[in-house]
Amino acid sequence: MAINHLELVSALVDGQLTGSELEQALELINNDSSAREAFMRYQQASDILHGYTRSINQRPLDLTFRISTALDNEPAYTIATETKSTAKLFRFPDNFWKQATGLAMAASVGALAVVGVVQQQSGFDNMPVASVVANEAPATMISQSNRWTVAEPEVEDRLNNYLVDHNEYVGTSGMFSYGRVVSYGTER
Amino acid sequence: MNVDQELVQRVQAGDKKAFDLLIMKYQQRIIHVITGFVHDPVEAMDVAQEAFIKAYRALPNFRGDSAFYTWLYRIAINTSKNHLTASSRRPPMSDVDAMDATNYYDAPELKEFETPENSLMCVELEEAIQQAIEDLPEDTATAIKLREFEGMSYEEIAEAMDCPIGTVRSRIFRAREAIDKQVKSVMGEEE
Numbered sequence: 001m002a003i004n005h006l007e008l009v010s011a012l013v014d015g016q017l018t019g020s021e022l023e024q025a026l027e028l029i030n031n032d033s034s035a036r037e038a039f040m041r042y043q044q045a046s047d048i049l050h051g052y053t054r055s056i057n058q059r060p061l062d063l064t065f066r067i068s069t070a071l072d073n074e075p076a077y078t079i080a081t082e083t084k085s086t087a088k089l090f091r092f093p094d095n096f097w098k099q100a101t102g103l104a105m106a107a108s109v110g111a112l113a114v115v116g117v118v119q120q121q122s123g124f125d126n127m128p129v130a131s132v133v134a135n136e137a138p139a140t141m142i143s144q145s146n147r148w149t150v151a152e153p154e155v156e157d158r159l160n161n162y163l164v165d166h167n168e169y170v171g172t173s174g175m176f177s178y179g180r181v182v183s184y185g186t187e188r
Numbered sequence: 189m190n191v192d193q194e195l196v197q198r199v200q201a202g203d204k205k206a207f208d209l210l211i212m213k214y215q216q217r218i219i220h221v222i223t224g225f226v227h228d229p230v231e232a233m234d235v236a237q238e239a240f241i242k243a244y245r246a247l248p249n250f251r252g253d254s255a256f257y258t259w260l261y262r263i264a265i266n267t268s269k270n271h272l273t274a275s276s277r278r279p280p281m282s283d284v285d286a287m288d289a290t291n292y293y294d295a296p297e298l299k300e301f302e303t304p305e306n307s308l309m310c311v312e313l314e315e316a317i318q319q320a321i322e323d324l325p326e327d328t329a330t331a332i333k334l335r336e337f338e339g340m341s342y343e344e345i346a347e348a349m350d351c352p353i354g355t356v357r358s359r360i361f362r363a364r365e366a367i368d369k370q371v372k373s374v375m376g377e378e379e
Contacts, residue, residue, distance in 0.1 A: 013213075016357070029209060039209075043216065045364065052220040077201065
């Protein structure tokens with residue numbers, strides 16, 4: 001293998017290639033087994049220098065074959081990366097909680113007033129009336145809410161991270177899937 | 189855009205082979221992280237495989253906000269914990285911060301993974317590599333040290349050593365070749 005090719009592979013290990021040189025290096029790795037082996041040897045030496053030695057054995061570790069075999073039946077992605085950035089998340093309007101708090105307080109005061117009046121008039125026998133009154137306010141509120149999308153990329157990114165993190169833990173924690181609370185919308 | 193981002197975008201655009209390179213690049217580190225949780229070498233390989241497969245499946249959702257390795261690292265940690273839970277073993281390091289797991293060398297459990305043969309091999313390799321670096325000409329040794337230990341880019345090294353980037357690249361390559369020769373001699377693969 002040509003020395004300049006190996007030099008290219010060395011620079012690839014360092015992640016210091018761009019443009020046509022990166023293309024060339026990737027071509028080499030994909031099509032030339034000696035370039036691939038050189039990459040793994042250089043990478044292994046670098047890993048040893050950084051203390052990642054627990055899996056060191058006679059030969060550089062290579063999981064690519066077993067993983068790519070396992071992924072053989074997986075579809076190759078065809079989605080352009082730009083389209084994903086437009087994924088939207090539902091969100092309550094900014095003033096939602098302010099309005100909700102106000103309505104909840106009003107409902108509570110109303111409920112207390114009704115309970116007070118009812119208690120004065122007929123004792124504790126008519127308590128269910130209070131719960132009916134209290135339940136009306138949230139129903140009105142929900143019917144007025146709109147679907148909002150996340151405007152701030154930072155917030156959207158954080159929610160995406162939560163989604164990924166959560167999904168990793170869902171299998172063991174017994175929690176509800178995050179998708180039941182927050183999910184991607186189809187609208188742009 | 190760095191090489192990892194470029195590779196991720198290629199995978200997202202349908203180039204499966206680009207994912208192979210990400211595996212080749214990070215498999216050693218990921219195994220190292222996983223062995224902090226799963227001490228059996230064969231199991232650790234299986235968990236690593238599962239983590240990479242999960243990463244591949246989740247890649248359409250990877251937006252590049254964090255470095256690819258940071259993201260992959262989290263997947264590896266979670267996969268390890270899930271593996272232990274699924275096999276009814278309590279994650280042994282659940283009270284250790286995930287970012288410290290990589291450097292959690294002194295855990296007695298790790299001795300299961302570190303067989304005497306493996307430990308001896310590691311020591312010999314580390315010594316061989318250190319010796320190879322010491323034997324290098326000064327400018328070559330400086331270039332590889334700045335790259336590997338200080339994590340400097342070629343551009344930064346060129347500036348620090350007052351030489352062209354191409355010179356830095358060839359010095360680092362020569363250093364790697366010298367190290368490789370030493371590693372091969374330790375492993376009995378001398379040509």
